[in-house]
Amino acid sequence: QVHLQESGPSLVKPSETLSLTCTVSGRSIRTYYWTWIRQPAGKGLEWIGRIYPGGTTNYSPSFRSRVTMSADTSNNQISLLMTSVTAADTAIYYCARDPSDYSHSASWGPGILVTVSS
Amino acid sequence: DIQMTQSPSSLSASVGDRVTITCRASQTISTYVNWYQVKPGRAPQVLIYGASEMQSGVPSRFSGSGSGTDFTLSITSLQPEDFATYYCQQSFDTPHTFGQGTKLDIK
Numbered sequence: 001q002v003h004l005q006e007s008g009p010s011l012v013k014p015s016e017t018l019s020l021t022c023t024v025s026g027r028s029i030r031t032y033y034w035t036w037i038r039q040p041a042g043k044g045l046e047w048i049g050r051i052y053p054g055g056t057t058n059y060s061p062s063f064r065s066r067v068t069m070s071a072d073t074s075n076n077q078i079s080l081l082m083t084s085v086t087a088a089d090t091a092i093y094y095c096a097r098d099p100s101d102y103s104h105s106a107s108w109g110p111g112i113l114v115t116v117s118s
Numbered sequence: 119d120i121q122m123t124q125s126p127s128s129l130s131a132s133v134g135d136r137v138t139i140t141c142r143a144s145q146t147i148s149t150y151v152n153w154y155q156v157k158p159g160r161a162p163q164v165l166i167y168g169a170s171e172m173q174s175g176v177p178s179r180f181s182g183s184g185s186g187t188d189f190t191l192s193i194t195s196l197q198p199e200d201f202a203t204y205y206c207q208q209s210f211d212t213p214h215t216f217g218q219g220t221k222l223d224i225k
Contacts, residue, residue, distance in 0.1 A: 035214070037162075045154070045162065045205050045216040060213035061119065094161055102209050104152035104167035111161050 002027040004095050004109035012089075012116050018082040022095030022109060029053050029071055033098035034078045035105055036069065038091040046091075050098065051078060085116045120144050120208050124217025130225040131196055139191045139220045141184075141206035150210035151189045153182055156219075157202045165204075166191060198224075 008020035022034065035050040049059035053071035066083040078095060092113050096105035121144035131137050141151065149169035154162040164173045166182035169189055179194045193200055201224050206217040 039156075044219045045156070045207075047207075047214045047216065050212070050214075058212040062213075098209075102150055104164050104207070104209055105154075105162075106164055106167075106173070108161040108163075 002097055002107045004097065004107060006093060006095055006109045006112040008112060008114070010113060010115060012085055012114060013118050014086055014116055015084055018080070018085050018089065018114060018116075020080045020093055020095075020112065020114070022078040022080075024076045024078065024097070027097070028073075029076050029078060030073055033101065033103065034069075034071070035096045035098055036078075036080045036093065037096060037105065038093045039111075040088070040091040043091075048080070048082075052101075053078075087116050090114065090116045119213055120147060120211055120215055122206055122208055122215050122217040124206050124220055126220060127218060128221045128223070130223055132225045133196055133198060135196045136192065136194045137196060137222065138193075139204055139206075139222075141189045141191075141217050143187045143189075143208055143210075146186045147208050147210035149185045150208055151182070151184065152207045152209060153180075153191045154205045154207065155200075155202045156205065162205070193222075196222075 003025045005023045036048040051057045051069040068081045070079045092111040094111045095109045097107040123142045151169045153166040156162045170182045181192050203221045
């Protein structure tokens, strides 16, 4: 059974870079798509982007200019970098596993609350 | 981006009721629609994928249907644990956009 766990700072200052890691256990990250999704308080789910460790990334146009996703196959981890954060980026961030292309997000981490504040 | 228009945005119902939530895509997306349940303090959980395929472990009172642009999630005989927020999502093309959500609460 696959297990995902997000980690990173819970507080980030405005204009700085948010850096999150998703550590995966129970499956190699090599053969699946890995997605980042967030949910601001009181709002809906937002799809940020996904990575296939074989080399493909897809980002939402809403985030493309300031998001980078990467994969560390040695440590079975997926990372998210988001630059120039503002208070609007305060949200719970989830990583999730998509079994294939055109697929749903079948497995999710518990999420991490990131607050952007000075 | 493909827009997913979900309705209603909120819904009040009683235990034992049947409810239906709809989602309309801004373009045809075959059957690439997924439905998630979100409860406070918990990660989203997929209920239905591929418009009508039930995720393992999901109670049979949940069902999905539709193709093209119009999709529905139905819940028969509502149970207390079903009161939550539900989202549709299209996975036909990136970004895999979500609907706005439907909050289902107890009447």
